[in-house]
Amino acid sequence: MARTTGSHSDITGPRVRAAALTLFARHGFAAVSMRQIATEVGVQAGALYNYTPDKQTLLFELMRDHMVELLAACRDAPDASPIERLERFVRFHIAFHHERPDAVFIAYMELRNLEPDNFEEIESLRRRYETVLEEILQAGVASGTFAVTDSKIATLAVIAMLTGVNTWFRTGGRLSLVGVQDQYWDMVRRLVGAAGGSV
Template sequence: MARKTGSRSEITGPRVQAAALHLFAAEGYAAVSMRRIAQEVGVQAGALYLYTSDKQSLLYDLMQSHMTELLEAWRQVAAVGSPLERLRAFNRFHIFHHLDRPEAVFVAYMELRNLSPENFTRIEALRGRYEAELESILKAGQQAGQFDIPDTKLATMALIAMLTGVNTWFRQGGRLSRERVEAIYWDMVRKAVGA
């Protein structure tokens, strides 16, 4: 603990990422200094540049990892079956995946404007791919006559906003369990698409 120097590259890198995520989520990218991140990790500011080329990369890497992990995790569970079953799987996946990593979700939504133009474009492309996953479910249900949706693109945006909103108010140990929240949102989602 009192150790001030030493060779610990195998763990310091991830700790830099973790500290940046934690601080960016709590105080915002622009409000957090490199010195503050270094302090959280327990190194001097200069040492951070062994693990990231600059502050912008630190933010981009966090957001890129988050979006990639989101898409990959969905691919693992992306249900086959009827559109209704697939929509139910999406509802469950989105709520649980987002509740499991509130800091990454918060940063991914709040810090978009602090990305460089090139990095912003890359992250938006990943977000578009995730939205397309939901829209394909809605289109399939609409074509099969199982859903009644006036506009699948708007329904996609509406449902994602509604589901992501859970992160803003859900508190562990609160009035409702995650499973109960999932069930209640499923009821509203199902009705909203006319199923």
């Protein structure tokens, strides 16, 4: 099918992805059709295939791009102390994910809908991100700063705890984002057995 008049790949392509992101987050991947995405974008359903081969590819690319962006933005500083590195990670994770609620929801809730090869690639990217935190915790244990028995379990627990902020925090509520970061940093610090005063 010919491309819709006035539709350009550098404009419509991102609009297709943005519409898919919103609809997948709102209704769930399985419940959203290509026709719904087309309607949201304002093009004919057949025109979508100029921008993506299928719905599975859309889901995979949304997840992959989110993880690639996350990894690119996550800046560890191996020369800093473990406690400084951990605090930086905590504050970064909360702020980064707060700005992308739909992408975060999809990244965690729609993994089950990925085909095996796509799932493995996303899991590989997730492991790379988890490794950043795990190496910080291992450095803290090695220096005697943290008291962590199993760095892998602690890593998963901390990430789950931080990501959970997205389920309840809303701008304009009782706490500011910085206030939430302060309190979560204090809780994470205690979780890993690090010394220091509370916020």
